[in-house]
Amino acid sequence: MAWVTSDAGGTGLSPATSVGGxxxxxxxxxxxxxxxxxxxxxxxxxxxxxxxxxxxxxxxxxxxxxxxxxxxxxxxxxxxxxxxxxxxxxxxxxxxxxxxxxxxxxxxxxxxxxxxxxxxxxxxxxxxxRVVYLTDEQVAEIRAVREIRDHEREQAARQALMDRYGVKSLSVGNDGTPFVRTExxxxxxxxxxxxxxxxxxxxxxxxxxxxxxxxxxxxxxxxxxxxxxxxxxxxxxxxxxxxxxxxxxxxxxxxxxxxxxxxxxxxxxxxxx
Known part of the structure; x- marks a missing residue:
């Protein structure tokens, strides 16, 4: 594998350290x-x-x-x-x-x-x-889709959001910031x-x-x-x-x-x- 670079910002060993905390x-x-x-x-x-x-x-x-x-x-x-x-x-x-x-x-x-x-x-x-982090507005948009009562409209809106984020599920996780995850x-x-x-x-x-x-x-x-x-x-x-x-x-x-x-x-x- 070629070494990946990012635009973002022989070891001398000590005795093994049990990790506290x-x-x-x-x-x-x-x-x-x-x-x-x-x-x-x-x-x-x-x-x-x-x-x-x-x-x-x-x-x-x-x-x-x-x-x-x-x-x-x-x-x-x-x-x-x-x-x-x-x-x-x-x-x-x-x-x-x-x-x-x-x-x-x-x-x-x-x-x-x-x-x-x-x-x-x-x-x-x-x-x-891959984790795709969301803004509060994007989370609100996902929640709004779930409130659409017409099944065909709801499915179309759901698919549009999944295509936008490259995911197969609109399940929102949170690690301090809301996110969806790709397959x-x-x-x-x-x-x-x-x-x-x-x-x-x-x-x-x-x-x-x-x-x-x-x-x-x-x-x-x-x-x-x-x-x-x-x-x-x-x-x-x-x-x-x-x-x-x-x-x-x-x-x-x-x-x-x-x-x-x-x-x-x-x-x-x-x-x-």
């Missing part, structure tokens, strides 16, 4: 708010190459996705979290908190680099849909990922079978309490994992990455199976 990954009732499927650890960065491990921590994830879209999502996920401070405490005594290789304030200028930001925002627009394009994201990630290799699965194969409810000898106790005692090293190596076309795509990063995530892979 972030919100715990739990709601006010103490319950998990995100179901993580993987825990990703970056062991080393050398130029345009990363080496690390992906642990499978959820039975819903039967294996580590082999496609380059998953590899690129790893890179973008860390960039996005650094920009917004989205690092969390584990909520589990036996599993580590999210952590960075440098202090958060040391990485702020890196992730705000205009070229890096333009490239990753373009890629996120493909993967999640995501997973295939286009994968195609771009194959340009950005020039090589992505997975090793053998270790620690298999997984810890959730302790028993089966259909078995007469199945002990639910013992099963739960075993799961609760698992440490990260007990879960299945694979080692990975990935290389990107331009080392600047990894400017924010380094050995010592660890984070829990629910990112997925769609292609390359």
């Amino acid at each position: 972030g919100s715990a990954r739990r709601d006010d009732g103490g319950q998990p708010t995100v179901t993580d499927t993987y825990r990703i650890s970056i062991d080393d960065r050398s130029g345009a190459t990363l080496r690390g491990r992906v642990h499978i921590v959820n039975p819903d994830a039967e294996q580590v996705p082999p496609g380059r879209d998953f590899a690129l999502r790893m890179i973008i996920e860390v960039w996005h979290r650094i920009r917004h401070g989205y690092f969390f405490t584990s909520g589990d005594e036996n599993l580590p908190d999210d952590r960075l290789h440098l202090h958060l304030d040391e990485l702020e200028n890196v992730v705000d680099d205009p070229a890096l930001k333009a490239s990753f925002e373009q890629l996120m627009g493909l993967d999640h849909g 995501r394009d997973g295939r286009a994201f994968y195609d771009k990922a194959c340009e950005v990630v020039t090589d992505y290799r997975l090793g053998e699965v270790r620690n298999w079978p997984p810890p959730w194969d302790f028993g089966d409810e259909a078995d007469e000898d199945y002990d639910e309490d013992a099963y739960s106790d075993k799961l609760a005692a698992m440490t990260l090293e007990d879960y299945p994992y694979v080692e990975f190596t990935l290389t990107v076309d331009d080392a600047r795509h990894l400017a924010h990455m380094g050995g010592g990063i660890h984070f829990a995530t629910a990112i997925h892979g769609e292609y390359g199976w």
Whole structure:
């Protein structure tokens, strides 16, 4: 992928830094708010190459996705979290908190680099849909369409607004400013990922079978309490994992990455199976 420029406005590593001040990954009732499927650890960065491990921590994830879209999502996920401070405490005594290789304030200028930001925002627009921010007048116009009683007129007015904003839905979100979102394009994201990630290799699965194969409810000898106790005692090293190596076309795509990063995530892979 050609490096994107924007009209808008080999790293020396310190010991890994657990990120404080972030919100715990739990709601006010103490319950998990995100179901993580993987825990990703970056062991080393050398130029345009990363080496690390992906642990499978959820039975819903039967294996580590082999496609380059998953590899690129790893890179973008860390960039996005650094920009917004989205690092969390584990909520589990036996599993580590999210952590960075440098202090958060040391990485702020890196992730705000205009070229890096333009490239990753373009890629996120493909993967999640592009956000189109609205003025109060535009929001009022969308609401007015919903009040049109004649079905044909309402449909025509709705279609005209969707065409104007390049969206397939007039559902208005709000992140402090109202917006609509374009449709995501997973295939286009994968195609771009194959340009950005020039090589992505997975090793053998270790620690298999997984810890959730302790028993089966259909078995007469199945002990639910013992099963739960075993799961609760698992440490990260007990879960299945694979080692990975990935290389990107331009080392600047990894400017924010380094050995010592660890984070829990629910990112997925769609292609390359």
